[in-house]
Amino acid sequence: MLSQPLHSTPPAADADDLGCDLAILQLGRRLQASGYRFTTVTPLSHQRNNARAENRVARHVRDVFGWSRPFARELLPAADFDALASGGVLREHAGLWASDIRWSSLNDLLLVHSAYPTVAHDAVFFGPDTYRFAQAMEAHLLSRTQPIERAVDIGCGSGVGALLIGRARPAAQVLAVDINPTALRYTAVNAALAGVNNVTAWHSDILAGTEGDFDLIVANPPYMHDTQGRAYRDGGEGLGSALSVRIAAQALGRLRPGGTLLLYTGAPSVEGQDLFLQQVQPLLGASGFQWDYRELDPDVFGEELDTPSYRTAERIAAVLITVTRLPRTLPGDLPT
Incomplete structure (x- = not known):
């Protein structure tokens, strides 16, 4: 169905x-x-x-x-x-x-x-980034001890994130959200083919079309600066990092205590400085969050360095940021 x-x-x-x-x-x-x-x-x-x-x-x-x-x-x-x-x-x-x-x-x-080449504005992308994202998600789901009742895959594309969560946690309510109607259709097809019944495809600009908080929020958004503004590819300003920063900002406010954001994205470097990390790190300065940041691949889409948009960039890395909202402590509780 x-x-x-x-x-x-x-x-x-x-x-x-x-x-x-x-x-x-x-x-x-x-x-x-x-x-x-x-x-x-x-x-x-x-x-x-x-x-x-x-x-x-x-x-x-x-x-x-x-x-x-x-x-x-x-x-x-x-x-x-x-x-x-x-x-x-x-x-x-x-x-x-x-x-x-x-x-x-x-x-x-x-x-x-x-299909290749993905040139249409409503194209649904799948490629090596998808495989790396899936590996990171599977590792998190295997090691996670906190329960997952509600989860959301932001910018779901073909629905990989939502399907992996849905299969690993069949009792969870999993939303797959995207602004691209074609992505929602393909996600629904893929969920039906996989026999995953707890995934729902839902139209939403990041989390604006959803309600409530989540135990797990995952995202593998577009992170290139695309002069044509194609939805499947364009990550906005900051050499494509703006969308990922927006996702992080919205997601952090929607995590339940003990909930986690798993964000796979691209990080352009200019003169040795990671533009994505520079923008997202201030969001994490507040107490109450524990986070980890790592490069999964130091050099992706190197051909983009030949384009005018990336004339100042040294490289683009594939990165994973994992942010967990710490459980609330009651007055008199000792910190752990």
Whole structure:
């Protein structure tokens, strides 16, 4: 069952969208049953693979839904082709066809997201950042002793964060929030495919469309400075760090005692100074928070340094900040 209640705007998915999403879900089940697997690489590696002469046209289903290569109509079963074409997922491409969705593997999960190249404003990104984010989340969930009753995945994209929480804590209420309706649709499909019933996709700008406090807040937001302002990629000012700082500021005020924010993002460095840490650290100066900050990869998206936006940057690191609100102490309690 697809679960996608939306908060105010945009309006709930129409019948055409729901029909298309059902076709995508049915395709995912067939791919899963066939043993389909695909690891999504960086855009540059993807480009290099597809540029090889032998890879210009798809030869099998993995080429279609993994490598996003143009394909002949006969390569897909007629039922799949007709359902996806009528839903607008397939489009004509230079005498062949191309898919606007991809399917990627994450451990035993299979997740739908946007095809390569992700250029549309409503594209849903999945890639190496997703794998690093998932690893950090799994480590936290394994080591966590505090209960999780309510959790939220901010800027959920394909829903990876919400699904990992939902599977690890089946009694928890898990929200997957995003401003991108396509992300909410794909999250609902992915939750249904994974059989995770405690995840709800909800429209919200960060936490503005939600109520109450949370035991766990996770986020893997866009962190590049994108001159086109594409939602899946643009992190705003501060060389793309502004959105992550906004998320941290809102999330810290919505943590329950003992609750944790797990934020995976990018940190641009200028003259040796980490711009994200400079902006977020003052938020953590107040008593009542315990936090940890670490670089998971010291050098990502190095090609961006050639662009005018990053002419002052030395590097971009992938970082993880973990912030826990300390339990309240009663008068007379001794600090622990």
